[in-house]
Amino acid sequence: MIKAVRGTRDLLPPDTALWNFVEATVRDVFRAYNFHEIRTPIFESTELFARGVGEETDIVAKEMFTWEDRGRAESDKGQSLTLRPENTAGIVRAYIEHKMWDRGLNKFFSIGPMFRRERPQKGRYRQFFQIDAEIIGPPSVGSESPARDAEILELVTTLLDRVGIAGWTLELNSVGCPADRVKFNEALRAALHPVVGKMCADCQRRAITNPLRVLDCKVPEDQPIIETLPRISQFLDEACRTHFEQVKEILNAVGIPYTLNERLVRGLDYYTRTAFEFTHGALGAQNAILGGGRYDGLAEALGSPQPAPGIGFAIGEDRLVLSLAATAESVQRKPDVYIAPLGAGMDREAAKLARELRRSNKDLVVELGDESFRKLKKSFEAADKMGARYILIVGENEVKADAFALKHLATGQQVTVPRAELAKRIAHANGA
């Protein structure tokens, strides 16, 4: 038997109803905040991620699905391609490629699969889905403003409320600008020098290549040492400090609670200033539902001829669905009516009726049985099993009278309804 590849999974009904509920809800929220959908390719040139996300990050160093193109055209041969591990770099690439700075402030969202070669476990997959939002634009339209950071964070809380996730924690930090980080990295290197020998192998490597990443370490034995390391807040310059204060002031004013976490440096190199994660207790070890932050230098690092500061976040949709209180059953639409043809030649009549009902009210869920069942009892069983609200009996007498027996399955109540009134009658009790 051929099975789905390790770390990938099939999303099956009824769970897909939950996914659709989440996506429909977030689309509504994005519309209300004037965000517009962008769809970028799921593979890009490897260089985009190497330059965008950073060569020294775990994502680029260990987790990407990369291959060399075997294209027929000479120009394609040997090109290194990668399944996108995240979508901020792709969106910024598209922004530059299509010279979107002329359009002022761009608010984008995208929903789609990402790929990382991580060790699979609950909430961590090799193909997973992200709901991504980005605000990008030239500084002249306020893309650098702390108002944007606060707007993005407020948007996240509205999204979580609307899909029904309570009990989240917003962890917030400022990682400063690149110059602040150079100083911070130097201080970290110096502080790590005498103690790093006692730390895990990853930390020993990071202490040399990218000391900031030591703060991401989850190894319990390393934690007491990490607690003694310098803090990024001591290295923020005046402008970064003020920016962060202003973000916090707006969050306080709109009533969004947050926890400051100075160790939150995020696993991608493009971040500047505001960095954040939303965590949720229901998730266990992989507790980040979403992460994001500001990336003021990314566009230029990817070749933009002009600055395009930005800020955004990506929700792990798999994890969001895992932390939902709603169940698939509660959001899945069951058939409003099961049409049961009774007797020879009735498939034709039932098909006509199904078409009429489906066309007269697009919100009705109509299931069509078939006359091979012969006995009405079997149709009733089928209707019951799928949770239909009504069963509609289509027999010779009904067709002659042009009025049909409509039985409410829960109450057993049966009425005869003229063809012209059927759709209204079925929709009525449902509000459909």
Ligand code: HAM
């Ligand atoms: P990230 O923190 O790498 O950020 O990923 C965002 C979210 O994607 C995580 O919080 C998590 O919920 C989900 N996620 C990541 N890896 C996996 C996995 N292997 N399985 C399941 N879920 C996963 C980014 O990707 C940035 N591009 C976010 C961003 C947008 N920053 C600015 N704009």
